[in-house]
Amino acid sequence: MPKLYLQSLGCNKNLVDSEIMLGRLENYELCDEPQNADVLIVNTCGFIKSAKIESVNVILSLHEQRKDNSVLVVTGCLMQRYKDELVKELPEVDLFTGVGDYDKIDEIIFKKVNLFSNSTYLQNEQSKRLITGSKTHAFIKIAEGCNQNCSFCAIPSFKGRLKSRSIKSIISELESLITKGYFDFSFIAQDTSSYLFDEGQKDGLIKLIKAVEKLEGVKSARILYLYPTSVSKALIEKIIASKVFVNYFDMPLQHINDDMLKIMKRGTNKKALLELLKLMRSAKDSFLRTGFIVGHPHENEAEFNELCEFIKEFDFDRISIFGYSKEEDTRAFSLPQVPSKIINKRLKIIEKIVDQSLEKSFAKEVGKTRQVVITGQSSEGEFFIAGKDLRWDREIDGEILINESLCGKLELGKIYECKITQSLDKKLIATALKEL
Known part of the structure; x- marks a missing residue:
């Protein structure tokens, strides 16, 4: 089975588009090492200058790491916005496409042709999608x-x-x-x-x-x-x-x-x-x-x-x-x-x-009881279990570090009632009270 490496840059709207592409490329094995991939895809962001610089740097970095005969594909907002310039200025890239053809990414790779539709891609009932980063x-x-x-x-x-x-x-x-x-x-x-x-x-x-x-x-x-x-x-x-x-x-x-x-x-x-x-x-x-x-x-x-x-x-x-x-x-x-x-x-x-x-x-949360979904091992290491306040969005709003459980072993994806005991460096420390 051929291997695929995909890097999604920018906002979560881009992430959804990347997941649409993964849904179309289900015959590929996902890998975390770009040097092992047969196909590498960069879904770019073109919103502001810093995002544009990051996108170009990632493209060039992946080109340096990739193996011989692999295919480097660049898609997304930056490509749609600057397609004429980038096609000329990035000879390192094999295939280019914009924001209208995420559901055709398999055809683009198979036929080895660039594709820039005039319209923006919009999901429908037939859209395949592979969710990443969470099971809940x-x-x-x-x-x-x-x-x-x-x-x-x-x-x-x-x-x-x-x-x-x-x-x-x-x-x-x-x-x-x-x-x-x-x-x-x-x-x-x-x-x-x-x-x-x-x-x-x-x-x-x-x-x-x-x-x-x-x-x-x-x-x-x-x-x-x-x-x-x-x-x-x-x-x-x-x-x-x-x-x-x-x-x-x-x-x-x-x-x-x-x-x-x-x-x-x-x-x-x-x-x-x-x-x-x-x-x-x-x-x-x-x-x-x-x-x-x-x-x-x-x-x-x-x-x-x-x-x-x-x-x-x-x-x-x-x-x-x-x-x-x-x-x-x-x-x-x-x-x-x-x-x-x-x-x-x-x-x-x-x-x-x-x-x-x-x-x-963060400080005003101390002493409050919150519904927390368990997301895995924390950024602070094995001594804490990571959770997300059920009100919060994924990743961007912070992390709750659970250092004590009064209800046994905590399971990934389960929701627990937790008491916030401490606020430390924009992170909340909590005790799990019971499963909900």
């Missing part, structure tokens, strides 16, 4: 593309406009995964809260939530990448009322100053954002994740300071910070740029504030 959790992509016009983002230029999967297709995938033992799901898209807007339905995500709630076997679910202008109060209230969907609210704000929100083409203002955030925070055991961009064109010191003060004052559980990246095919590309030295200076300032905010979030 899966990411479910519900749409592709984006109709928003954020000044800093090039995604619509290479992913296209919003295209939603049907509810029937999503439910069919969930039913299949439940029979395989999966019970924890994260629903993702570029703009998840606009689901079915392309079909003229403004309550599409609420309809999907209702359909998911009818399934037996879904123990927890969460929605990622909510967009402020497509999130309704009715949607938030539906999530809060749900017995299946946890009160996990992931809404990248990007900024809080009204002038900056306008320049960034976010379609909202501080007052409207605060109303949504306060409603989210009112939910029992709510968990709020957000992200901000520092150094976007026209951001001055006063606006930056307002952002810093906002992060200090509002109780976020997790925060991602990005330095502005000047990207072609974006509205902000031609605007007067903030010097990189100033961006880096602001990043150092705001990262300290974010660290303090995260420490506060």
